[in-house]
Amino acid sequence: MSDSVDSWILKKVSFDIFFSALKSEDYKVLSPQVEDGAVTWFEASEADDLKQGFSDQQNIGSYRLNQTESDVWFSIVHGAQSLKSLTFKPRQATVKIIKTEAGISFQAEQPKAEKIAVIGARACDVAALQIQDRVFLGGAYQDEYFKANRESLLIIAVNCTHAHETCFCASMNTGPKVKAGFDIALTELKDAFIVEAGSMAGKRIVEALNLTVAPKDMSKQADRLIEHCAVSQKKRMPQQNLPQALYEKQHSEHWDDVATRCLSCANCTMVCPTCFCHAIEETPDMARQTSERVRVWDSCFNPEHGYIHGKNMRPTTADRYRMWMTHKLGSWIDQFDSSGCTGCGRCTTWCPAGIDLVEEAIAVLGEDAMEKKA
Amino acid sequence: MTSQKQRPRLAVFKLASCDGCQLSILSLEEDLLLLDQAVDIAYFPEASSRMEDGPYDITLVEGSISAPEHIEQIKNIRAQSGLLVTIGACATAGGIQALRNGADVADYVATVYAHPEYIQTLKDSTPISEHVKVDFELWGCPIDKEQVRHFLSDLLAGVEPRFPEHSLCMECKRQEHLCVLVAKGEPCLGPVTRTGCGAICPAMGRACYGCFGPAEVSFPAGREHANADALASRFSEALHLSNDEVLRRFKGINSHASAFKETAGKWQKMEENKHE
Ligand code: SF4
Ligand code: SF4
Ligand code: SF4
Ligand code: SF4
Numbered sequence: 001m002s003d004s005v006d007s008w009i010l011k012k013v014s015f016d017i018f019f020s021a022l023k024s025e026d027y028k029v030l031s032p033q034v035e036d037g038a039v040t041w042f043e044a045s046e047a048d049d050l051k052q053g054f055s056d057q058q059n060i061g062s063y064r065l066n067q068t069e070s071d072v073w074f075s076i077v078h079g080a081q082s083l084k085s086l087t088f089k090p091r092q093a094t095v096k097i098i099k100t101e102a103g104i105s106f107q108a109e110q111p112k113a114e115k116i117a118v119i120g121a122r123a124c125d126v127a128a129l130q131i132q133d134r135v136f137l138g139g140a141y142q143d144e145y146f147k148a149n150r151e152s153l154l155i156i157a158v159n160c161t162h163a164h165e166t167c168f169c170a171s172m173n174t175g176p177k178v179k180a181g182f183d184i185a186l187t188e189l190k191d192a193f194i195v196e197a198g199s200m201a202g203k204r205i206v207e208a209l210n211l212t213v214a215p216k217d218m219s220k221q222a223d224r225l226i227e228h229c230a231v232s233q234k235k236r237m238p239q240q241n242l243p244q245a246l247y248e249k250q251h252s253e254h255w256d257d258v259a260t261r262c263l264s265c266a267n268c269t270m271v272c273p274t275c276f277c278h279a280i281e282e283t284p285d286m287a288r289q290t291s292e293r294v295r296v297w298d299s300c301f302n303p304e305h306g307y308i309h310g311k312n313m314r315p316t317t318a319d320r321y322r323m324w325m326t327h328k329l330g331s332w333i334d335q336f337d338s339s340g341c342t343g344c345g346r347c348t349t350w351c352p353a354g355i356d357l358v359e360e361a362i363a364v365l366g367e368d369a370m371e372k373k374a
Numbered sequence: 375m376t377s378q379k380q381r382p383r384l385a386v387f388k389l390a391s392c393d394g395c396q397l398s399i400l401s402l403e404e405d406l407l408l409l410d411q412a413v414d415i416a417y418f419p420e421a422s423s424r425m426e427d428g429p430y431d432i433t434l435v436e437g438s439i440s441a442p443e444h445i446e447q448i449k450n451i452r453a454q455s456g457l458l459v460t461i462g463a464c465a466t467a468g469g470i471q472a473l474r475n476g477a478d479v480a481d482y483v484a485t486v487y488a489h490p491e492y493i494q495t496l497k498d499s500t501p502i503s504e505h506v507k508v509d510f511e512l513w514g515c516p517i518d519k520e521q522v523r524h525f526l527s528d529l530l531a532g533v534e535p536r537f538p539e540h541s542l543c544m545e546c547k548r549q550e551h552l553c554v555l556v557a558k559g560e561p562c563l564g565p566v567t568r569t570g571c572g573a574i575c576p577a578m579g580r581a582c583y584g585c586f587g588p589a590e591v592s593f594p595a596g597r598e599h600a601n602a603d604a605l606a607s608r609f610s611e612a613l614h615l616s617n618d619e620v621l622r623r624f625k626g627i628n629s630h631a632s633a634f635k636e637t638a639g640k641w642q643k644m645e646e647n648k649h650e
Contacts, residue, residue, distance in 0.1 A: 263601050286408040297547070
């Protein structure tokens with residue numbers, strides 16, 4: 001394989017060779033499938049498992065799955081679950097505390113992870129994982145649980161050729177074509193996938209498949225589909241002069257306006273693929289001999305989250321919405337050198353109150369923040 | 375209570391209620407035996423015929439104040455109790471029987487009973503906290519047995535029990551259930567309902583009906599009110615519920631809890647105005 005070659009064709013009819021290759025490297029394969037009416041990462045063992053048979057329709061505060069006869073395999077863009085569920089798990093046992101003769105002993109839960117290959121991660125989610133890498137693995141202290149899950153994850157992304165009402169990855173420069181941080185990328189055409197490798201591990205697997213190099217016209221067709229998906233996105237996030245523009249809006253009246261609609265329910269942060277807040281729960285047993293310490297997802301929308309000894313730093317929903325938006329779109333840049341938002345649209349789709357992050361950002365920053373291109 | 379020599383004395387009382395919360399305690403099974411070792415179960419008629427007089431260190435009260443004699447009873451219970459803990463929606467918020475509050479109770483009594491003259495009842499069904507000081511409140515219809523277990527373990531370990539009071543949605547999402555509100559258009563009360571049940575209704579694909587009461591977080595500076603109004607508007611505008619359907623969502627097991635009561639009241643007014 002020469003260095004100039006960068007894309008190949010994998011015919012849908014021969015897709016199972018890909019599964020065999022993954023299995024020979026001991027990967028458990030997961031793909032987004034519809035289970036009990038919800039899209040979840042579910043084990044796939046053959047090509048047939050990838051054909052979703054449903055398409056999703058996402059709107060502000062609304063998500064619908066419709067059965068489809070179409071021969072598109074990856075007809076669902078994404079569900080509420082992102083890669084976050086696999087790397088930063090909603091519940092993570094950390095320590096078991098045991099009463100002993102001598103006092104108490106602490107048994108740390110050792111990080112353990114199985115080799116997982118996900119097929120069907122979208123560009124926004126791969127971008128989100130790179131953001132979480134900086135959060136959990138950057139700096140002096142690394143999160144061992146995240147690290148173990150992350151290192152055993154092989155990412156087979158699927159480029160988007162179709163966007164939803166709530167998607168705005170194009171304006172965040174994270175998609176719809178997966179840019180970095182993937183092992184293998186697929187673009188679905190009618191009878192075949194265009195295959196690209198993005199890492200050494202990905203390249204090794206692809207090379208073993210002995211695929212034909214993709215002819216120029218097919219690669220071009222794939223690029224056109226992705227480009228079409230990008231221009232079809234109506235939502236664009238204002239990015240002018242961030243983070244300062246948001247810091248200046250600290251006292252905006254709009255925070256009170258959004259607080260009349262916001263339920264402080266935390267759904268937006270739970271589904272956001274980059275949100276990393278967590279709390280520690282301690283559960284003793286009735287005999288008071290042991291206690292389990294578990295890390296669980298928490299949220300800045302939880303009214304208890306801003307509580308420090310004797311004082312709540314964010315006592316109102318207006319404070320909390322301001323915190324969420326200012327951190328996600330603004331101070332994240334100071335903290336981690338990038339926006340905390342990848343434009344996946346989940347916070348907007350899954351908000352039971354129908355609050356649209358982009359609309360609120362435009363309302364806070366002013367219409368003109370939109371016009372000038374950042 | 376920290377004294378190991380003498381086990382703390384536990385009592386469980388019942389006022390106007392269905393016994394469901396007491397059954398949740400009985401369903402602790404093996405942990406019930408451990409509880410029996412840790413405390414002296416001095417008064418629990420639902421579980422044992424041994425009924426000892428007070429004082430008690432920990433008293434759990436099920437049921438609302440619904441009949442005239444309940445007022446005296448709860449004062450006596452309070453006087454004999456170290457810690458008084460309400461268990462369930464009835465004791466904590468007045469329960470399903472509070473649906474009569476604001477209506478003509480004599481009318482109900484006449485409709486339901488063959489001999490209304492034998493019935494003595496108060497006009498309103500009210501929570502214990504409207505009558506005596508309450509130290510802890512466990513919500514739910516019925517209470518969650520895990521929460522009871524956790525509560526008693528903390529208490530016996532000498533730790534102040536603390537339960538999250540935020541919205542159910544957080545737990546629902548941690549368990550990664552499909553959101554029935556967003557994905558099915560079901561009028562789920564989860565966003566304004568206190569967590570604690572383990573999201574058992576959304577886990578079964580059905581909307582939460584708020585049996586754990588409003589998600590109201592208490593701070594030293596006061597209580598934060600759940601934004602039930604905004605959810606009600608959403609039910610009407612996006613899910614196209616009629617005014618009557620909206621108010622019925624909030625007029626359920628915890629209709630007397632202020633956040634739900636106020637919202638239901640507003641929609642009731644709107645419904646009445648429509649008919650004028
Ligand atoms: S803020 Fe919203 S759109 Fe941005 S990454 Fe998070 S969930 Fe996606
Ligand atoms: S913005 Fe929406 S999802 Fe987020 S806390 Fe408010 S109501 Fe809930
Ligand atoms: S199903 Fe109900 S409780 Fe669960 S996230 Fe949706 S609104 Fe919240
Ligand atoms: S989901 Fe709601 S109604 Fe169902 S048990 Fe929990 S709090 Fe009660």
